[in-house]
Amino acid sequence: MVTKKGDKYTENEELKLKFESVIATGVWIKTIGQIIETIGVSNLFLINEDPSSGDKKVVSGVWIETLGQFLQTIGVTKQVSAINEQITFKAQELEIIGVSLKSFALALEAIGGIEVLEEEKQTDILDFIP
Template sequence: MEAPNRDDKYTHNEESKVSFEELIAAGNSLKTIGQIMELIGAANLFSLNERPTPGDKQVVSGIVLQTIGQIIHTTGIFQQLGEPSDEVMLQGQKNKIAGTSLKTAG
């Protein structure tokens, strides 16, 4: 049996890399959907509260920031899928960093 040549190994590694990148993007999409659901639930719960406290308002504000951050972060991941140009890759990285910062602030 022949050992696989370098081209076959390179092609296999590139295909695996794309599969894992897509898996990461899908996972982040699910996190984004979950974050949006959390925001909807918290906002609706807040609206039912007849006398919201400042703490209640802070919690909802924090969830809003986290949701915006998650959306920006996921956008950055999708920008980096495939073989984007250096400019698109850099913008994707900037979006991921900005999104992570907002999630942390929330």
């Protein structure tokens, strides 16, 4: 469809590209935050003298979430810069794999957190649950 500069279609396409770039920037910021969280959780786990099964699940979940976040970020970034439909489809698949991994990871973290909480209730020893 041929459009004239300034018509509604062209304006919407330009806005769409801007918003997609804003989304990609936000996803990168989340990735940086996720990496910082992973470093902190991993170091906290390493100094834990007696990590429980719940602690291990939480740490594993955080690492899986970080991998998923990274894949999502790469997928979103590739979508923004895609030059054809084939690249766009591959990028979308990668993004969806990342989101799926993050969903699994969050469930694992929640299960681990529940286990840690139950242990705390029994022992009256409080732990940090990230």
